[in-house]
Amino acid sequence: MVRVRFFAILKDRVGKEVVEIPVSGNITLRDLEEKVMEMFPQMEEYLRGRRLLVSVNQEFATPETVIKDGDEVAFLPPFSGG
Amino acid sequence: MEMVRVQREDFSIDEEIERVKKTSKAIGAVVTFLGTGRDISRGERIQGLEFEHYEGMAEKKLAEIRNRALKNFNVLEVAIVHRVGKIGIGENIVLIVVASQHRNDAFMCCEWCISELKRITPIWKKEFTEKGEIWVEEHP
Numbered sequence: 001m002v003r004v005r006f007f008a009i010l011k012d013r014v015g016k017e018v019v020e021i022p023v024s025g026n027i028t029l030r031d032l033e034e035k036v037m038e039m040f041p042q043m044e045e046y047l048r049g050r051r052l053l054v055s056v057n058q059e060f061a062t063p064e065t066v067i068k069d070g071d072e073v074a075f076l077p078p079f080s081g082g
Numbered sequence: 083m084e085m086v087r088v089q090r091e092d093f094s095i096d097e098e099i100e101r102v103k104k105t106s107k108a109i110g111a112v113v114t115f116l117g118t119g120r121d122i123s124r125g126e127r128i129q130g131l132e133f134e135h136y137e138g139m140a141e142k143k144l145a146e147i148r149n150r151a152l153k154n155f156n157v158l159e160v161a162i163v164h165r166v167g168k169i170g171i172g173e174n175i176v177l178i179v180v181a182s183q184h185r186n187d188a189f190m191c192c193e194w195c196i197s198e199l200k201r202i203t204p205i206w207k208k209e210f211t212e213k214g215e216i217w218v219e220e221h222p
Contacts, residue, residue, distance in 0.1 A: 081200060
């Protein structure tokens, strides 16, 4: 299982803070994003336009980053701290 | 007390400055940046704010900013405190304290720290306006 987290506006859009997605073997973040868009079409606008950053285990990731069982992936909309 | 923190409660600017000053007798300049809640944004009246953070990662990014600041600038100490949760108009949001031997290094470093905080730290602001709640998606 991969633990997928949504923050701020993405949490509101998806209507969930956390979802568990089963993965078999190693997949790339790009593969996981496809699964997420199938489950939540409202994520397409952000993912296709790259209007977000994605972290894997709390480090920034790229679509090529390899995801494995037990990882935590977070979808992070544009930051507005400070 | 950690030099970088994310916390719900307010902070004392005097106490944070004192903590930084105590770290070295070579400090001759302290520059602070204080971000506060304003009541206007993109022409809209703001009634209040709420900040959310990615617990763990936000703290890690603030620590990374401090470490890079200490490595890349000629400064002696850096403290960063960011609040989360509901924050009223006029209340403190974020404090950055930079100490150095001479003022110019502290001024430059402080500006870099707040810009980098806005760029890489997973913290989000929600504004409560007369028309409803809005997640802010840009950081001027």
